[in-house]
Amino acid sequence: MKLLRTSALAASLVATLSCSSIPMAEPKLSGSYGSLLKSVTRRDAIYQGLETRLFLHAVRMTPELVRAQAEMLSSMRSETPALAAERLTRMQADAALPTIFAITYMPELAWNDWDSKNSVWRIAIEGCPSGDAAPIKVERFDPPFNAEMYSLYPYLDEYSSAYRLQFPAEANCAHPGLLISGALGRTELKWDGE
Numbered sequence: 497m498k499l500l501r502t503s504a505l506a507a508s509l510v511a512t513l514s515c516s517s518i519p520m521a522e523p524k525l526s527g528s529y530g531s532l533l534k535s536v537t538r539r540d541a542i543y544q545g546l547e548t549r550l551f552l553h554a555v556r557m558t559p560e561l562v563r564a565q566a567e568m569l570s571s572m573r574s575e576t577p578a579l580a581a582e583r584l585t586r587m588q589a590d591a592a593l594p595t596i597f598a599i600t601y602m603p604e605l606a607w608n609d610w611d612s613k614n615s616v617w618r619i620a621i622e623g624c625p626s627g628d629a630a631p632i633k634v635e636r637f638d639p640p641f642n643a644e645m646y647s648l649y650p651y652l653d654e655y656s657s658a659y660r661l662q663f664p665a666e667a668n669c670a671h672p673g674l675l676i677s678g679a680l681g682r683t684e685l686k687w688d689g690e
Contacts, residue, residue, distance in 0.1 A: 523650035529564050536561050537651070538674070542681030549680040550602050553651040556672075556687050557595035562587050565648050572644065593632070594621060594663040596674060599651045607680060610659045611636040617678040619661065623686070624669035633662040 525534045536556045542549040555561070566587045570580035602608040609615045611634045620628040637645070637658040646652055673686040 525650065529568060532561055532564055533650075536687070538685035538687065539651075540683040540685055542676075542683055544681060548601075548603055549607070550600060550676070550683070551656075552676065552683065552685070553599040553649075554674050554685050555597040555599075555649065555651075557591045557597060559588070559591075562591045568647065569644060572647070593665055594668045594672070596621075596661045596663075597649065598659045598661060598674075599649060599656050600659065601653075601656045608657055610634055610661075615678075616680060617676055620675045621663045621667040621672045622675050622684070623671060623673040624667050626666035626669075628675070629663050629667035631661040632664050633660075635660040635662075 525531065533555065536558050537553055538556075539551075539553045541551050563584065566580070566584040569575075570583050573579075575583065598610075600608065600610070607616055610617060610619060618630075619634075620630050622628045637660070639652075639654050639656070641652050641658070645658075649658065652658060671686065671688050673684050676683050676685075
């Protein structure tokens with residue numbers, strides 16, 4: 497009986513220690529910005545057995561979110577109304593195409609290659625009448641992140657990377673899905689209604 501308990505404890509310990517996952521930050525979102533951010537964010541994880549392949553938070557950059565972010569940044573910087581209006585115009589132009597800001601954690605640096613033309617991942621917007629669409633622009637951000645990015649995207653942490661994914665105009669539909677797929681796994685995030 498003692499041997500059975502010892503074996504069970506050892507197996508449990510091995511399983512616990514062999515898991516290489518570091519959970520992504522799940523901040524408490526409060527206020528009107530927090531509520532808005534939560535409504536446009538989807539999250540998922542990909543595992544293979546006990547091994548983590550991907551943790552993902554995907555933020556759909558809606559016009560309402562872009563406006564709220566511009567107002568937040570202008571307030572932080574105590575900008576004049578003219579500067580705040582310029583910031584809003586600039587940020588709206590930057591997000592004129594369908595845009596998703598993705599915060600990722602992957603335990604192997606070689607897997608964290610969404611900005612590579614030969615990425616191990618396929619990324620696409622799906623569910624639009626025009627069919628699937630791959631990103632036309634991928635911009636990568638790595639730590640250390642600045643204070644403004646932490647304020648806008650509280651899901652960021654020192655283990656994560658972030659990507660700004662821009663898709664063609666025809667991928668702009670009411671309820672898109674984001675497909676992330678490859679040899680390491682697959683996930684589909686859907687924005688059914690925000």
